[in-house]
Amino acid sequence: APTPIGARRVVLKLSGEVFGGGAVGVDPNVVRHMARQIATVSRRGVQVAVVVGGGNFFRGAELSRAGMDRSRADYMGMLGTVMNCLALQDFLEKEGIDTRVQSAISMAQVAEPYIPRRAIRHLEKGRVVIFGAGAGMPYFSTDTVAAQRALEIHAHMVLMSKNGVDGVYTADPRTDPTARKLDSLTFAEALLQGLRVVDQTAFSLCQENALPMLVFGAEGEDNVARALSGERIGTLITA
Numbered sequence: 534a535p536t537p538i539g540a541r542r543v544v545l546k547l548s549g550e551v552f553g554g555g556a557v558g559v560d561p562n563v564v565r566h567m568a569r570q571i572a573t574v575s576r577r578g579v580q581v582a583v584v585v586g587g588g589n590f591f592r593g594a595e596l597s598r599a600g601m602d603r604s605r606a607d608y609m610g611m612l613g614t615v616m617n618c619l620a621l622q623d624f625l626e627k628e629g630i631d632t633r634v635q636s637a638i639s640m641a642q643v644a645e646p647y648i649p650r651r652a653i654r655h656l657e658k659g660r661v662v663i664f665g666a667g668a669g670m671p672y673f674s675t676d677t678v679a680a681q682r683a684l685e686i687h688a689h690m691v692l693m694s695k696n697g698v699d700g701v702y703t704a705d706p707r708t709d710p711t712a713r714k715l716d717s718l719t720f721a722e723a724l725l726q727g728l729r730v731v732d733q734t735a736f737s738l739c740q741e742n743a744l745p746m747l748v749f750g751a752e753g754e755d756n757v758a759r760a761l762s763g764e765r766i767g768t769l770i771t772a
């Protein structure tokens with residue numbers, strides 16, 4: 534299987550769980566640790582764009598099950614991601630890294646609008662670009678947005694960090710003791726097996742466009758830095 538070595542422009546997906554350290558809201562210590570890892574790799578010349586999740590605040594599907602209108606709940610979810618973006622921006626700038634937040638929902642006081650060509654320019658200048666507010670559309674997930682942004686800005690790979698799991702398994706390792714971790718697989722296999730570790734829409738977008746995806750655990754001393762550097766941790770999924 535191909536290795537991600539040499540991937541110079543990457544999109545990193547950080548879920549809301551990462552920001553909250555498992556709780557609601559933002560855990561500054563966790564965000565600082567993430568920012569340090571991203572800063573280290575960015576200083577080495579890797580172009581890093583981050584797509585930020587928001588599950589530490591709201592998930593549209595959950596609110597909708599509790600009685601809210603789905604679309605309105607999804608907008609709340611998207612707004613939550615922007616708070617995570619600002620936290621990450623702050624800690625990255627404390628590390629001396631220039632950053633730009635681009636939001637898919639316009640809010641000029643805190644973020645630029647999403648302008649892909651401008652995002653590419655920022656990356657070329659060594660800035661870390663942080664994408665917030667998902668796709669700006671209800672019924673989507675930030676996993677899918679990570680794949681879409683990676684395609685649109687011509688990233689070499691999309692890196693899906695996960696909490697509580699360090700790659701793709703043959704079954705849910707939390708419930709099935711026979712579950713085995715996979716080194717690599719194809720998107721077709723991921724789709725066929727109905728794997729839920731990443732959104733199916735994200736899998737099919739990557740499959741159609743032959744964009745490699747690395748699924749890896751965000752926890753651990755320097756897992757994010759290792760994945761960003763092109764180390765083959767976790768599970769590599771290819772077309």
Ligand code: UDP
Binds near residue numbers: 549593608666670676
């Ligand atoms: N969301 C959305 N459209 C998008 C991205 C996100 O409606 O393009 C909403 C959706 O309600 C989702 C919430 O924002 O539940 C938070 O995003 P996500 O669940 O992907 O965050 P994560 O699970 O990565 O923390």
